[in-house]
Amino acid sequence: MQTEHDRRERWFQDLVATVGGDLLRFLRSRLRHGDVAQDLAQEVYLRLLRMDDVGLIRNPRSFVIHLAAHAAHEWRMLARNRLQHSEEALEQLVAEAADPAEALEEDDRLHELRQVLATLSPKCQAVLLMHRRDGMTYQEIADHMQLSVAMVKKYMAKGLAACQKRKAEQ
Amino acid sequence: MDNARDKNADAVVDEASEWLVRLNAPEVSLDERRAFVAWLKRSPVHLAEYLRLECTWADLADVDRSKTLNVQALLAAEDANVIELTPHVSAPAPSMTPRPKRRFGMAIAASLVFAVAALFSLQALFVGRYSTDIGEQRTIRLEDGSTIALNTNTAIRVELTDTLRRVNLVQGEALFNVAKDSARPFRVLSDRAVAQAVGTSFVVRRNADDTVITVIEGQVAVARADQARLASNTDVPANALRVSAGERADVVSEEIQTSPVPNLAAVTAWKTGRLIFEGQALSEVVAEFNRYNRVQLVLEDSLLSAEQLSGVFDASDPQALVRFLERANVIEPAQAGDERIILTPRR
Numbered sequence: 001m002q003t004e005h006d007r008r009e010r011w012f013q014d015l016v017a018t019v020g021g022d023l024l025r026f027l028r029s030r031l032r033h034g035d036v037a038q039d040l041a042q043e044v045y046l047r048l049l050r051m052d053d054v055g056l057i058r059n060p061r062s063f064v065i066h067l068a069a070h071a072a073h074e075w076r077m078l079a080r081n082r083l084q085h086s087e088e089a090l091e092q093l094v095a096e097a098a099d100p101a102e103a104l105e106e107d108d109r110l111h112e113l114r115q116v117l118a119t120l121s122p123k124c125q126a127v128l129l130m131h132r133r134d135g136m137t138y139q140e141i142a143d144h145m146q147l148s149v150a151m152v153k154k155y156m157a158k159g160l161a162a163c164q165k166r167k168a169e170q
Numbered sequence: 171m172d173n174a175r176d177k178n179a180d181a182v183v184d185e186a187s188e189w190l191v192r193l194n195a196p197e198v199s200l201d202e203r204r205a206f207v208a209w210l211k212r213s214p215v216h217l218a219e220y221l222r223l224e225c226t227w228a229d230l231a232d233v234d235r236s237k238t239l240n241v242q243a244l245l246a247a248e249d250a251n252v253i254e255l256t257p258h259v260s261a262p263a264p265s266m267t268p269r270p271k272r273r274f275g276m277a278i279a280a281s282l283v284f285a286v287a288a289l290f291s292l293q294a295l296f297v298g299r300y301s302t303d304i305g306e307q308r309t310i311r312l313e314d315g316s317t318i319a320l321n322t323n324t325a326i327r328v329e330l331t332d333t334l335r336r337v338n339l340v341q342g343e344a345l346f347n348v349a350k351d352s353a354r355p356f357r358v359l360s361d362r363a364v365a366q367a368v369g370t371s372f373v374v375r376r377n378a379d380d381t382v383i384t385v386i387e388g389q390v391a392v393a394r395a396d397q398a399r400l401a402s403n404t405d406v407p408a409n410a411l412r413v414s415a416g417e418r419a420d421v422v423s424e425e426i427q428t429s430p431v432p433n434l435a436a437v438t439a440w441k442t443g444r445l446i447f448e449g450q451a452l453s454e455v456v457a458e459f460n461r462y463n464r465v466q467l468v469l470e471d472s473l474l475s476a477e478q479l480s481g482v483f484d485a486s487d488p489q490a491l492v493r494f495l496e497r498a499n500v501i502e503p504a505q506a507g508d509e510r511i512i513l514t515p516r517r
Contacts (some may be wrong), residue, residue, distance in 0.1 A: 041214055041221055042218075045214035045217045045218075048211060048217065049211060053204075053207055056207050057200070057203045057204055058203075059203075060203050060206050060207050060210070061193045061194075061224075064210065064217070064220070064221070065221075068221055109229065110229060110232055110233055113226065113229050114233050114234065117230075117233060122244040123244070123245070125239070126241045126244040129234065129239055129241055129244075130241055132230040132231045132233075133230070133231060133233070133237070133239075134241070137196070138195060138196075145245065153188075153192065153195070157184070157187045157188045157190075157191040157192075158187075160187045160223065160226065160227065160230075161180075161184045161186075161187035163230070164183050164187065164219075164223055164226050165180055165183055167226065
């Protein structure tokens with residue numbers, strides 16, 4: 001007999017299959033435009049509340065991102081249906097991630113983040129760079145800096161939070 | 171009040187940041203995951219901030235692609251200082267007017283309904299999306315006093331920050347009347363072009379293979395989207411071309427061509443629902459009508475396509491053009507279908 005848990009599990013697998021890699025990219029560009037607050041986050045939150053916790057707890061991070069990507073995907077489908085009469089518009093929509101204007105915005109955003117990063121303490125900068133840019137694990141960073149992993153996490157969280165707050169200030 | 175809210179907002183960022191860093195570790199215990207889910211479900215503000223952080227986290231991987239920042243040098247610099255966990259640069263000077271941002275802290279302790287409502291005012295930026303359907307036009311007024319008139323089948327996204335006014339022309343055509351604000355340049359982006367002004371009036375039209383910027387008043391800086399590596403959010407692109415009133419710039423993939431516009435009124439005639447043609451090829455005229463109407467005119471004959479035409483038409487009445495062509499003995503009497511009217515040359 002199919003349990004509620006199995007059903008949820010399959011539903012989630014389907015979800016992951018539906019929203020492919022390009023959709024995550026799509027989601028990233030949506031989120032970065034700051035409109036997440038207005039509509040996407042609210043939608044995702046309501047969906048999150050309807051979820052049972054089993055699948056969610058197994059891998060919460062990927063679950064939430066997929067949930068958000070799925071919501072973004074549905075918006076795109078809605079937009080597609082609205083624009084059905086215009087092939088050109090459809091193509092633009094599908095090609096959205098490759099739009100040079102988007103690339104330009106990404107440049108602006110990265111530039112801004114780089115400036116924000118430069119205002120952090122050197123240690124926070126170094127930790128973030130080693131992990132995000134150079135792909136070092138927490139443990140490797142801890143060994144390199146002769147710190148505990150807990151301290152590395154502390155610098156990392158502090159640095160990330162500071163980036164976010166200053167970005168908001170700008 | 172604002173201060174207290176900001177404090178709450180900062181606290182959410184701190185928490186979200188700690189969660190992200192913890193969940194990113196190779197091993198995360200069941201209890202931790204459970205606690206995180208509970209935290210997420212506590213408030214949509216938590217979720218929104220967490221998703222935002224995920225994006226910053228993703229961006230951090232790309233922030234220094236060319237690897238110009240030297241980790242060893244950073245660590246050496248740190249050794250010279252006292253160990254500090256707080257960022258060492260003081261916060262930016264407060265602005266003269268309080269900025270309407272992050273007014274959501276109070277919602278954390280409040281009911282769910284309140285919290286969801288608070289989401290709508292959560293962002294630091296004003297972001298808006300506007301669009302028109304085929305045959306539809308609308309004019310929107312922005313908080314800075316600028317107006318944007320959207321022509322048929324057009325979509326834009328508007329972002330206003332303290333330092334920049336930015337419009338992404340996703341498709342179609344729009345007339346921008348930009349209110350003067352030298353501190354916040356007004357920038358319009360399409361797939362091919364970037365146009366920037368401080369206070370002026372211009373039309374941007376995004377076509378499949380080019381973007382045309384026509385300046386009605388003042389001056390606009392125009393650059394190709396792929397060339398405009400913008401040094402900062404506020405500067406005019408260094409390689410930008412200055413386009414003055416009465417000129418148009420055609421931005422194609424390889425180059426920008428400028429040319430004078432003899433009749434500016436024709437460029438904005440759509441604002442009053444008219445289409446003005448002065449010796450344009452019929453193929454162009456038909457394409458123009460088709461932008462405004464669901465009933466599509468179809469031209470299949472190349473000689474007929476090259477036929478030149480002048481006149482003023484009602485954009486929403488393709489039948490009027492058909493009657494005009496019939497009476498001028500250019501085409502055979504046409505059968506009006508529900509979706510298309512086929513134009514065939516007079517034998």
